Amino acid sequence: DAGVIQSPRHEVTEMGQEVTLRCKPISGHNSLFWYRQTMMRGLELLIYFNNNVPIDDSGMPEDRFSAKMPNASFSTLKIQPSEPRDSAVYFCASSRNTGGATKNIQYFGAGTRLSVL
Amino acid sequence: GQSLEQPSEVTAVEGAIVQINCTYQTSGFYGLSWYQQHDGGAPTFLSYNALDGLEETGRFSSFLSRSDSYGYLLLQELQMKDSASYFCAPPRGTIFGAGTRLFVKA
Numbered sequence: 001d002a003g004v005i006q007s008p009r010h011e012v013t014e015m016g017q018e019v020t021l022r023c024k025p026i027s028g029h030n031s032l033f034w035y036r037q038t039m040m041r042g043l044e045l046l047i048y049f050n051n052n053v054p055i056d057d058s059g060m061p062e063d064r065f066s067a068k069m070p071n072a073s074f075s076t077l078k079i080q081p082s083e084p085r086d087s088a089v090y091f092c093a094s095s096r097n098t099g100g101a102t103k104n105i106q107y108f109g110a111g112t113r114l115s116v117l
Numbered sequence: 118g119q120s121l122e123q124p125s126e127v128t129a130v131e132g133a134i135v136q137i138n139c140t141y142q143t144s145g146f147y148g149l150s151w152y153q154q155h156d157g158g159a160p161t162f163l164s165y166n167a168l169d170g171l172e173e174t175g176r177f178s179s180f181l182s183r184s185d186s187y188g189y190l191l192l193q194e195l196q197m198k199d200s201a202s203y204f205c206a207p208p209r210g211t212i213f214g215a216g217t218r219l220f221v222k223a
Contacts, residue, residue, distance in 0.1 A: 043204065043213045093160075105165070106152075111159055
């Protein structure tokens with residue numbers, strides 16, 4: 001398997017522009033997570049989906065952020081309009097959630113490094 | 118609510134043993150996982166404890182005490198390449214500790 005695939009790897013944009021980050025989870029995984037990582041705040045969960053349904057979006061910072069998962073093999077994270085404080089590395093991860101006390105190992109994509117000027 | 122606490126930094130020398138602690142408060146506890154992240158890289162899974170005791174995977178071991186809400190990651194025979202950040206997390210993984218940055222010196 002190719003692992004979790006994120007695109008683009010790097011994105012540089014200007015304040016006010018729309019940014020769309022894309023993620024293809026590992027085939028057969030039923031949970032998908034979007035994280036943001038900065039030096040100041042560490043690794044923060046933004047939203048996670050289970051079977052394509054958003055379960056917890058309490059980490060989404062504000063209405064400028066939205067995420068979709070139209071099917072089991074694709075998800076997007078959109079920021080509109082973008083601001084300099086959104087500059088961070090955004091990770092997508094997927095896992096096979098079987099419930100109960102199981103590993104539920106999360107496999108992370110390589111991340112998208114976003115710079116908003 | 119859920120929270121995890123780890124030391125922010127640990128420094129050790131090559132060949133030594135280092136222990137990275139994690140204390141947690143979680144609802145519906147299902148065990149504790151550990152992840153490693155090198156600078157510029159993505160977190161990767163290292164180890165998981167569902168029950169009390171020690172799990173060994175090569176040079177890395179992880180320990181859990183559910184009664185103490187405490188776990189640790191033990192790294193033996195440290196190598197320079199072990200310099201990275203280490204995160205503890207519940208297996209549902211919706212939160213991660215702030216991470217412990219390990220510096221291995223020659």
